[in-house]
Amino acid sequence: MTTAHDLGQPFMTPLAVADPGGLIQSVDWVAVAPPLIAALAALAVLVADLFLPEARKRLLGWLSAAGLLAALAALIPLVGDARSTFCFTGPAGGCSYTADHFALAFQLLALGGALLTVLLSLHTVDGAAPNSGSAAGLPGGEYWFLLLSSACGAALLPAARDLATLVIALEVATLPGFALVGLRRDGRGAESALKFFLSSVTATAVMLLGVSFVYAAAGTVQLQGIADGLAHAPGQLKPLAEAGAVLTLVGFAFKTAAVPFHFWVPDTYVGAPLPVAGYLSVVGKAAGLSGLALVTTLAFRPYGHTWGLVLAVLAALTMTAGNTAALRQRADTPHGAVRLLAWSSVGQAGYLLVPLAAAGYADSAEPLGATVAYALIYGLVNLGAFGVVALVGGSGRLDGFRGLAGRNRWAAFALAFFLLCLAGLPPGVVGLFGKVVVFRSAVDAGLGWLAVVMAVNVVIALAYYLKWTALLFAPSAGEAGEAGEAGEPAATRRTPAGLGAALGLAAAGAAVLSVAPQLVLRVVSGSLF
């Protein structure tokens, strides 16, 4: 994989300036390296799966992690000026792929999230635990391959600058997700996969209808060209263009799990393998969010006030629905912990939409920085929380977490820290800063009412995050019964290496950002596109 990267270097300069009138698009290999390396790593894992003996299958997981690390490393030389490639030859101009600050930030989130997911799932994949006799273990090579291809799509999406690439990248990011959700091949996984699949496919069809209308009104599918085309569209095409814009937003709103399209989230997360649920809640959401940001701020800029209002209402509904449903979760429901995280992720998606709505009102891309910063923080912390839930295991009832501090002190502290970050309370200062940034973007854009709704929601969310945190440190009254159910007391288990590494990374990252939040908040001030 690194060879692909190295090979790219000598070719890059001559090809990038190759004759513009030529038939073949010029390719800047360095610019496309992050998604490309992820795709190559996926292929490498798939091929290696064939040749590795059974006993050494655990290497595949580390190979995937290495591939994602290489893809992350490939982001470093891109920092600085925006680079475009796959440009259209001919008079129209424009490019399919642009690696600017926005793309890099979301690629960092997608690839970093995938890396954490790989570490989280190292011990669940059956190749890594050949002696556990687990038939429900996940088939190794295919699991890593699907995860990496999905990460490749999620990394391609924020850099795509035309609707065709955008739609396909979104599909590449989600389609392996269907298989990943059902990969345990039991009833629960199958049902989750089916629900996820059917609703997602329908959303894709609706989105494509919107894309076709936008194409008719604007005459092009390039995001920049659409903005120009819509601004000068003849009057009778305006309603069509607006309908197309709204329908296009449906598909991305579905992937972000914004409110009318959020019903699949809890069922899918509960049935999916836990690392996959964490992956969908972070990387899947990031993919939808970056697509939403691209089409709204770049393509539909002329209609800023229309979708600004739509997104503001969506954001308010999403955070309210997510947080109230999370609040209603009872402590004794099976899989209550995942269900609560699922609903809380719906609520968090609401916060993430706020700066997008603000961007529509302010008529500039500036508030987007808040979304990027908050998404990075949320991704890190949420994957950490999913990691602890995977570590604790058991039936996943919230009751199972009672007195965790007594059994596994580090896990309890980590989970408490992640929850406080999600809630935005000290010592999880980074969550607080993220919320303040989002809040400010809403106020600056004159969306006072949305800021109020958000404040109320943050308070509602405090209730269930704090309740869970308090449960961790409560005396474990029903410990005997719970321990019997979970098989054995959690304290006697060793933490698997990958899981420990992932939790350590997430906790360390969140802690560092809490001490020095300017590292991530710097994104807010710079220009993104």
Place this chain on the structure above:
Amino acid sequence: MHLAYPAVLAVLLFSVGVYGVLARRNVILVLMSVELMLNAVNLNLVAFDVWLRDTLHAGQALTLFTITIAAAEIGLGLAIVLLVYRTRRTAAVDEVTALGDRHEADGQGADDQGADDHEAADAAKEQAAA
């Protein structure tokens, strides 16, 4: 040719597909309705491409991509349907509800719910053992 002909045909087909998605109970029939919706989009895209005389041919390119996406989706979708059928013995959308909020909160349901709980407990044990 008047552009309204293909455009109206496309949106009517799309609406038929929407009806099918909502009204059908068998998952495979739902999938077929989704195919109708995607095909309506294809007709739209091709008509607009020819109408706009697009030099980049974005419409036709996107049509070809949509056909590919649809093929990939239906392949994976049928695999999921078969998996559901193998584990639940049904291909009806409204019988696959064991994960719903209400079911889980009540903790009891139909027979397959019992089997499911068994499976879940099994999975939990394995996770604990791992």
Place this chain on the structure above:
Amino acid sequence: MSTLLAAAGPLEPAARSYLSPTGQEVVFLLVGVLVLGAAVVSVTTRRLVHAALWLVVALGGLAVEFLLLTAEFVAWVQVLVYLGSVIVLVLFGLMLTRAPIGRSPDADSGNRPAALAVGLASAATLVTLVVDAFRSSWIDLSGAAGTTRVTGEYLFSHWVLPFEALSVLLLAALIGAIVLSRTQGGRARPRAGKLRTAPTKPKER
């Protein structure tokens, strides 16, 4: 047809009307009615296999429409991919889930009236929208736009990136479908719980 088209070509948009359709328009309309009828039967019939066969008619008719719109290559891809493989897959799916050949009592769910309302509402809205937007737009069908040569040229001179991304998508779909439909025989032993839920599973397929 080409003479008709040549006659219609130079006319001003105002002089064209719905009242004097060209030959191509007549064919398009007739095939369109067939496609729509087949689609309606396909989503309403209670015989599952018939639904799939009516879908063949609808999708095949659409291929003819693509040909009439001069998108030759797309039409052949439609025939090859949809009629050749998608429908076959659907039929296999129906058989593997033991779909009854005759009338199936549970083809439709209980919310048909609601679905009908939504379908009609979306049809009314979209038709109004489209007719209003395109009331004075005419397609000029001279100059073939979609021969294989042209298709190859635009695909590989403008759309290389999405094309390559699609290869990842197809491979992922392939691997995903294989891994989901493979029974767990290969590496791991079936566990008791699975056997109880699906007693015939290992022998199937």
